[in-house]
Amino acid sequence: MSNAFITRSCVIRGGKVLANGRLLHEMAADTPKAFLEGVYAAEGISYPKFYKMDTLSQLGFLATEVLLGGSPLFGGPAAGGSPPGSGAPAPARGLPGVGGAAFAGAYGPEDVGLVLCNANASLDTDRRYFKTVSDMPSPALFVYTLPNIVIGEICIRHGFKGENAFFVFKEFDTTFIQQYVDGLLDEGAIQACICGWVDVLGATYDAALALVEKTGEQSFTADNLNKMYTWTS
Amino acid sequence: MDQLMADLKRQIIAQLNLKDLQPENIGDDEPLFVEGLGLDSIDALELIVLLQQEYKIRLASAEEGPNVFRTVRTMAQYIKDHQKA
Numbered sequence: 001m002s003n004a005f006i007t008r009s010c011v012i013r014g015g016k017v018l019a020n021g022r023l024l025h026e027m028a029a030d031t032p033k034a035f036l037e038g039v040y041a042a043e044g045i046s047y048p049k050f051y052k053m054d055t056l057s058q059l060g061f062l063a064t065e066v067l068l069g070g071s072p073l074f075g076g077p078a079a080g081g082s083p084p085g086s087g088a089p090a091p092a093r094g095l096p097g098v099g100g101a102a103f104a105g106a107y108g109p110e111d112v113g114l115v116l117c118n119a120n121a122s123l124d125t126d127r128r129y130f131k132t133v134s135d136m137p138s139p140a141l142f143v144y145t146l147p148n149i150v151i152g153e154i155c156i157r158h159g160f161k162g163e164n165a166f167f168v169f170k171e172f173d174t175t176f177i178q179q180y181v182d183g184l185l186d187e188g189a190i191q192a193c194i195c196g197w198v199d200v201l202g203a204t205y206d207a208a209l210a211l212v213e214k215t216g217e218q219s220f221t222a223d224n225l226n227k228m229y230t231w232t233s
Numbered sequence: 234m235d236q237l238m239a240d241l242k243r244q245i246i247a248q249l250n251l252k253d254l255q256p257e258n259i260g261d262d263e264p265l266f267v268e269g270l271g272l273d274s275i276d277a278l279e280l281i282v283l284l285q286q287e288y289k290i291r292l293a294s295a296e297e298g299p300n301v302f303r304t305v306r307t308m309a310q311y312i313k314d315h316q317k318a
Contacts, residue, residue, distance in 0.1 A: 051252040136286055139278035140250070 002182045005216025009228045010066040012039070012059060012207040019066050021231050032205040036062055047157065054125040054144035055205065057153045060116065060198040063207040064154045067194065109161040113190035114151045115181050116209075117167040118199035121147040150198055162190045172197045172208070174225040181212055182220065197229060237309045245305070248283045249276050261306045269304075277302060284308075290315045 011018040017025040017039055025042050029035035036058045040050055045065060050058060122145050129141040143149065148166035155161065163184050167176070181193045196209035208229040212220050242256035245265075249272065263269045266277070280302050284290045290312060292298060301311045 046253075048251065048253045051250040136282050139275050139282065143275055 002178065002220045004182060004185050004212050004214055004220035006210045006218045006220050006224055006228065007213045007216040008067050008211040009231075010063045010207070010209050011228065011231050012063050012066075013205060017062075017066060018231055021228075024066065032200060032203065033058070036205070049153075052140060053153055054122070054128075054141070054149075056118075056122060056124060056147065056198060056200045057144060057150040059200055059205050059207050060150035060209075061153055061157065063196075063198065063209045064158070064194060067209050067211055068158065107192055109159050111162055111191035112158070112160040113162040113181070113184055113193040113195075114154060114160060114164040115167075115177060115184070115193060115195040116148075116151060116165075116198050117169050117172065117177060118147060118197060119168065119170055120199055120201040121168050122149070124200045124202065154194070162193075172226075172229055174222040174229065178220060178222040178225055185212070185214065196225070234309055234313065237312060238305050241305050241308055241312075244283055244287055245280070248279050259305060262304050265302055265304060265308075280308070284312070288312050288316060 009018075009020055015026060015028055015035060016023060025039055027035065027038045027042070029038055032055050036055065037051075039062050040058075043062070043065060047061075050061060053061060125141060125144045129138060129145050132138040132141060147168065148164070151164045151166055155164070165180070167173075169176070177195055181195045184190050184193065191214060193212045194209055195212060196207070198207045198209070199205070208231075210220075210225060210228055218224055238261055239256060242259045245251065245259070246254055246256065251270070254270075259270065265280075266272045272280075277298060281292060281298075284292065292301065297311075301307060
């Protein structure tokens, strides 16, 4: 039985962004990249490196932005904001959470972990990179030919230095993720964790992230993770 | 030289995905790295690719990089000096 709780969630797929189960953005776009850049604009984020990221990193980055409202260690604006823990709680873009310590600026850099998974690793970018090899290999694409780079981008943005891992499954194994994250929390390696599914291949993009903390209302169970993942508006 | 620098600014924005920038936002003598445009080491590699793809110029040695890629003007001068007549 887990002692942790899902305090916030974000799902991005099929032209929609859902925060805590409610529709936040909906827009039509020809490509995943065009959609994600539309969400980036709609969220009012200013982070020029976003445009350099591959689609998988853009998807994970935006899902985390919606999840945390762009707040480093949940305490203030990520870009040009107050140092962690020094400012007043920043209101999240999106919707209120369901309990937990989120947005209190309560965490240190090592307290926050990231555990993500998907089915297609970095294959979407691997293919794009491979196309450049016959002419001039692209250094900017090459650096994204690993799936865990999305974790690095999120950590750079928010200052997270806690445990992290990226797993590749055929399908979202919510039982494994729940048990893995629970283990990290139980042994005190981290105090909070962003976990979930971030997958991109061709025209399909699919992200479902949960913020897991030690206080809250919704129990952190595989069943609740699965309910979050299968949310539709 | 002015036309070459204008072309370079457009190419740098495209090659490096600097979508928040317009060519007129980049000064001829503005540092490209660190305190100027804030480009990083991966961007430096992309600028080498740009030189090869657009101007068929290969850097003679890695040590030249910091001087060649200091500003748009130094890039343009390097291209001018190394393009075949």
